[in-house]
Amino acid sequence: MTDLTNIVSAIITLIVAVITTFLIPYLKAKVAKIKNWVKVAVEAAEMIYNGTGRGAEKKAYVLNYLKEKGYTLDLDSIDNLIESAVLELKKS
Numbered sequence: 189m190t191d192l193t194n195i196v197s198a199i200i201t202l203i204v205a206v207i208t209t210f211l212i213p214y215l216k217a218k219v220a221k222i223k224n225w226v227k228v229a230v231e232a233a234e235m236i237y238n239g240t241g242r243g244a245e246k247k248a249y250v251l252n253y254l255k256e257k258g259y260t261l262d263l264d265s266i267d268n269l270i271e272s273a274v275l276e277l278k279k280s
Contacts, residue, residue, distance in 0.1 A: 229253040
């Protein structure tokens with residue numbers, strides 16, 4: 189029987205290296221891009237829909253904007269990104 193421990197270990201090391209080198213930076217860039225588009229959309233919605241009580245219109249604008257850019261995420265993730273962008277906008 190041949191000992192495959194070294195081969196399996198090398199394959200696992202290669203897979204981890206590929207994930208670390210390519211997949212993680214790709215995902216980080218994708219998340220950063222989505223956050224940037226959410227920020228742009230929130231700022232635009234704040235300027236377009238002035239006044240209080242227009243949160244639903246603003247959110248609909250942001251969701252539509254993201255859909256036009258080709259980003260489809262689950263609603264909870266989008267809500268969290270929108271709330272984060274709104275909070276950051278209020279701080280500045």
